[in-house]
Amino acid sequence: MKLLHKDIEKDNAGQVTLMPEEAEDMWHTYNLLQVGDSLRASTIRKVQTESATGSVGSSRVRTTLTLSVETIDFDSQACQLRVKGTNLEENQYVKMGAYHTIELELNRKFTLAKKSWDSVVLDRIEQACDATQKADVAAVVMQEGLANLVLVTPAMTLVRAKVEVTIPRKRRGSCTQHEKALERFYEAVMQAILRHINFDVVKCILIASPGFVKDQFISYLFREAVRQDNKILLENRPKFMPVHSSSGHKYSLKEILTDPSVTSRLSDTKAAGEVKALEDFYKMLQHEPDRAFYGVAHVEKAVDALAIDTLLISDKLFRHQDVPTRSRYVRLVDSVRDNGGTVRMFSSLHVSGEQLTQLSGVAAILRFPIADLSEPEDDSSSDED
Amino acid sequence: MSRHRNVRGYNYDEDFDDDDIYGQSVDDDYCCISPATGGRNGSDYKLDSEVVPKVARMTVSGKKQTMGFDVPSTGENGVAGASVRRGGSPESSAATLPSESTPKRPETPSKGLKGDEPSTVPTPGRSTGKARHTIDIKAELQKRLGGKPLLNLVVIGHVDAGKSTLMGHLLYLLGHVNKRTMHKYEQESKKAGKASFAYAWVLDETGEERDRGVTMDVGMTKFETNSKVVTLMDAPGHKDFIPNMITGAAQADVAVLVVDASRGEFEAGFEAGGQTREHALLVRSLGVTQLAVAVNKMDQVNWQQERFQDITSKLGHFLKQAGFKDCDVFYIPTSGLSGENLVTRSSVTQLTSWYSGLSLLEQIDAFKAPRRSVDKPFRLCVSDVFKDQGSGFCVTGKIEAGYIQTGERTLAMPPNETCTVKGITLHDEALDWAAAGDHVSLTVTGMDIIKINVGCVFCDPKEPIRVCTRFRAQILLFNIEVPITQGFPVLLHYHTVSEPATIRKLVSVLHKSSGEVLKKKPKCLSKGMNAIVEIQTQRPVALELYKDYKELGRFMLRYVGSTIAAGVVTEVK
Numbered sequence: 001m002k003l004l005h006k007d008i009e010k011d012n013a014g015q016v017t018l019m020p021e022e023a024e025d026m027w028h029t030y031n032l033l034q035v036g037d038s039l040r041a042s043t044i045r046k047v048q049t050e051s052a053t054g055s056v057g058s059s060r061v062r063t064t065l066t067l068s069v070e071t072i073d074f075d076s077q078a079c080q081l082r083v084k085g086t087n088l089e090e091n092q093y094v095k096m097g098a099y100h101t102i103e104l105e106l107n108r109k110f111t112l113a114k115k116s117w118d119s120v121v122l123d124r125i126e127q128a129c130d131a132t133q134k135a136d137v138a139a140v141v142m143q144e145g146l147a148n149l150v151l152v153t154p155a156m157t158l159v160r161a162k163v164e165v166t167i168p169r170k171r172r173g174s175c176t177q178h179e180k181a182l183e184r185f186y187e188a189v190m191q192a193i194l195r196h197i198n199f200d201v202v203k204c205i206l207i208a209s210p211g212f213v214k215d216q217f218i219s220y221l222f223r224e225a226v227r228q229d230n231k232i233l234l235e236n237r238p239k240f241m242p243v244h245s246s247s248g249h250k251y252s253l254k255e256i257l258t259d260p261s262v263t264s265r266l267s268d269t270k271a272a273g274e275v276k277a278l279e280d281f282y283k284m285l286q287h288e289p290d291r292a293f294y295g296v297a298h299v300e301k302a303v304d305a306l307a308i309d310t311l312l313i314s315d316k317l318f319r320h321q322d323v324p325t326r327s328r329y330v331r332l333v334d335s336v337r338d339n340g341g342t343v344r345m346f347s348s349l350h351v352s353g354e355q356l357t358q359l360s361g362v363a364a365i366l367r368f369p370i371a372d373l374s375e376p377e378d379d380s381s382s383d384e385d
Numbered sequence: 386m387s388r389h390r391n392v393r394g395y396n397y398d399e400d401f402d403d404d405d406i407y408g409q410s411v412d413d414d415y416c417c418i419s420p421a422t423g424g425r426n427g428s429d430y431k432l433d434s435e436v437v438p439k440v441a442r443m444t445v446s447g448k449k450q451t452m453g454f455d456v457p458s459t460g461e462n463g464v465a466g467a468s469v470r471r472g473g474s475p476e477s478s479a480a481t482l483p484s485e486s487t488p489k490r491p492e493t494p495s496k497g498l499k500g501d502e503p504s505t506v507p508t509p510g511r512s513t514g515k516a517r518h519t520i521d522i523k524a525e526l527q528k529r530l531g532g533k534p535l536l537n538l539v540v541i542g543h544v545d546a547g548k549s550t551l552m553g554h555l556l557y558l559l560g561h562v563n564k565r566t567m568h569k570y571e572q573e574s575k576k577a578g579k580a581s582f583a584y585a586w587v588l589d590e591t592g593e594e595r596d597r598g599v600t601m602d603v604g605m606t607k608f609e610t611n612s613k614v615v616t617l618m619d620a621p622g623h624k625d626f627i628p629n630m631i632t633g634a635a636q637a638d639v640a641v642l643v644v645d646a647s648r649g650e651f652e653a654g655f656e657a658g659g660q661t662r663e664h665a666l667l668v669r670s671l672g673v674t675q676l677a678v679a680v681n682k683m684d685q686v687n688w689q690q691e692r693f694q695d696i697t698s699k700l701g702h703f704l705k706q707a708g709f710k711d712c713d714v715f716y717i718p719t720s721g722l723s724g725e726n727l728v729t730r731s732s733v734t735q736l737t738s739w740y741s742g743l744s745l746l747e748q749i750d751a752f753k754a755p756r757r758s759v760d761k762p763f764r765l766c767v768s769d770v771f772k773d774q775g776s777g778f779c780v781t782g783k784i785e786a787g788y789i790q791t792g793e794r795t796l797a798m799p800p801n802e803t804c805t806v807k808g809i810t811l812h813d814e815a816l817d818w819a820a821a822g823d824h825v826s827l828t829v830t831g832m833d834i835i836k837i838n839v840g841c842v843f844c845d846p847k848e849p850i851r852v853c854t855r856f857r858a859q860i861l862l863f864n865i866e867v868p869i870t871q872g873f874p875v876l877l878h879y880h881t882v883s884e885p886a887t888i889r890k891l892v893s894v895l896h897k898s899s900g901e902v903l904k905k906k907p908k909c910l911s912k913g914m915n916a917i918v919e920i921q922t923q924r925p926v927a928l929e930l931y932k933d934y935k936e937l938g939r940f941m942l943r944y945v946g947s948t949i950a951a952g953v954v955t956e957v958k
């Protein structure tokens with residue numbers, strides 16, 4: 001994402017002009033937008049023209065509109081962001097107050113104006129514009145009969161394809177069905193790889209599985225590549241890396257990202273960093289449970305005691321909440337930063353972020369133990385599911 | 386005149402009760418038995434024999450085959466009619482006959498049949514109904530139990546302990562593998578550079594298993610001992626293949642744990658990362674109570690007694706902690722490669738000087754077959770789906786409860802679709818019925834193969850199994866490093882199913898032995914705890930409560946390649 005213009009005043013109101021360059025920037029924008037903000041971007045509007053003779057024709061016109069944001073929709077598979085709102089500024093084609101949906105496009109700038117810019121949002125802009133850390137990793141986690149093809153970017157984990165096939169087991173006397181079904185399965189996974197992975201952008205392709213499936217698959221892949229003379233695969237051969245995982249399900253992604261052979265090969269991706277932070281939290285929970293808290297109420301208590309060393313928070317909490325809730329979380333983040341603690345923002349699209357969200361979305365590692373808090377708090381926080 | 390003649394329900398047997406030989410040759414009645422069978426059953430001719438050809442039996446007991454399908458004969462008339470109609474394997478129909486021919490034999494001469502007739506005359510109308518089949522199965526099972534009960538055995542142990550070799554050699558010695566095939570395996574394994582794996586090739590059949598010298602999936606076969614028919618499941622020992630091993634162990638009644646006696650190997654398998662512990666815990670959690678420990682590769686340690694006793698005491702201590710009763714665990718020194726102490730008592734002097742217990746086969750024979758719940762509604766857990774020749778497709782699995790016959794309709798859950806069972810195969814033999822405890826292959830029609838995958842449960846349409854995504858369960862945590870919190874992602878292994886799931890709520894922690902609630906809504910669970918939790922799966926799973934079906938109520942939870950908890954289902958939401 002490119003930051004073109006920033007204009008924020010003392011009372012935190014102001015506007016920012018950004019230009020998204022890749023799909024991930026859409027995700028960042030999704031996290032920036034809030035209901036009530038004003039968004040100015042170029043869009044296409046269908047206009048009804050009435051000619052002198054009275055015949056009505058419609059044409060599509062490209063114009064720049066300023067909307068007051070009302071609804072935001074993000075499609076994670078296609079990485080499309082659509083924003084619906086009412087028109088704020090005078091425009092020759094659109095009346096004031098008329099509804100319009102802008103679909104934000106890549107490489108077209110937009111201007112976002114907010115009434116209050118808090119630290120979390122500003123952080124995100126900085127992160128989005130950061131040119132480093134753009135490693136893209138593709139991973140195939142598989143087991144016999146199940147494969148998940150996943151694209152891991154710094155902020156998102158997208159499941160690009162899922163292949164699920166029933167493979168008959170070996171039986172006394174006949175294994176042909178088993179082996180034939182396996183071949184068909186590998187074929188399907190290979191097709192998925194060819195279709196969904198953009199070999200120019202991806203730095204590394206991890207093939208992970210328990211047992212020997214990965215080795216079998218890689219040998220199948222290159223045998224077919226040679227047979228079909230598939231140049232793309234043959235050129236990108238060094239990018240394929242077999243890794244061990246415990247299953248073919250999506251959450252096994254965590255294991256492969258922390259695998260030492262992977263981290264040595266790739267520079268530390270953000271996803272791996274998040275996984276490690278969550279692991280640290282769990283370790284603390286096991287060894288010294290009084291130093292690891294989760295749940296908003298508990299963490300707030302810890303914040304009041306100025307006890308937080310590391311705060312793990314999921315970005316889902318900041319998205320489109322009503323103002324009081326959002327400011328509550330922002331206050332948490334700010335106070336931790338003020339006290340010299342570190343804040344790790346977890347992207348809710350990553351596997352570790354999903355796990356954190358299940359854990360109520362906010363967790364903290366404390367500097368010193370605080371005795372376990374009273375029961376009534378417990379009931380209220382664990383009742384919501 | 387013919388108005389009062391009961392033509393349809395006319396019991397023609399009356400006509401033949403007098404041993405009337407007009408229209409029947411004497412030969413048919415008494416001599417239509419081959420010399421071999423006749424010689425065997427000469428004196429017992431009047432009583433049953435399963436070997437006597439069906440035809441002779443039928444005419445002897447006074448029913449003419451030409452009468453058609455629904456000829457009622459006596460109280461168990463339907464049985465005979467059924468066997469005629471279905472034309473199943475001689476084994477099963479011959480088996481049905483003795484059950485009704487025994488009462489009939491003495492009655493025929495005394496014409497006692499007449500007494501039964503009035504009550505049986507109305508049955509022809511019902512003879513096609515289920516009532517007849519019910520009697521059929523129960524009687525069948527009695528007959529079969531009178532013979533050899535079926536036992537499901539799983540072989541477990543650390544990787545390279547020698548499980549496949551041990552069992553392969555056992556099968557060879559029992560004659561299930563002929564010499565030529567064995568010779569072929571030896572040659573090929575030598576060529577592949579894996580000469581010591583020759584016996585393991587009996588069970589490891591896929592190319593990859595042979596190449597790498599590891600068992601990857603449960604290998605299934607059957608053999609017979611003196612008093613049992615055993616379904617053998619050879620489980621993989623590698624950590625990565627534990628999900629496959631769980632599928633096999635879930636279907637087993639008894640287990641053989643194979644440990645390697647060689648220096649260092651036993652220790653490697655027995656320590657925290659090895660599979661000896663994990664497998665033993667898993668089978669115990671899945672309900673296996675009887676265990677035979679085969680201390681293998683004893684020839685490598687020269688059959689030393691102290692080594693054997695050392696291993697025995699260490700294992701004994703651990704197994705007791707795991708929950709096995711001392712009286713249900715047996716230790717046997719063996720050598721898979723040389724074949725000592727497998728089928729017959731060993732003759733190696735080094736061993737016989739201090740060991741005088743049973744050989745492995747005798748020990749397997751001595752296991753007590755468990756009680757099968759044949760009375761409960763039908764349940765079969767699918768462990769394999771494939772397309773065989775002909776229409777429809779085949780599903781393999783163990784019948785956990787109830788019984789099934791060809792022609793019956795069953796319901797598959799969670800797809801919630803009915804289908805018809807076209808054929809049943811047990812150990813490569815076609816059958817007409819099968820009961821709880823059998824590991825069968827059903828050919829079904831009327832459903833799309835896509836809808837069925839491993840983990841579905843076939844059940845009685847009248848009493849279907851429950852399907853849910855969320856359920857409450859009581860779990861016992863093993864030695865885990867990472868504490869379990871809310872939202873913890875785990876892998877749920879329930880019988881043949883393996884689904885990713887999350888622990889939604891930690892309801893309470895219970896006291897280990899008394900079961901009283903120690904703490905409500907705990908923050909997290911650590912090792913050794915006994916707790917009640919709510920689990921939510923990604924896709925719907927068919928489950929039963931533990932209190933309804935002991936075999937079907939258990940499950941395991943795994944995370945990152947190790948088992949973290951075992952549990953039972955207490956409530957379905």
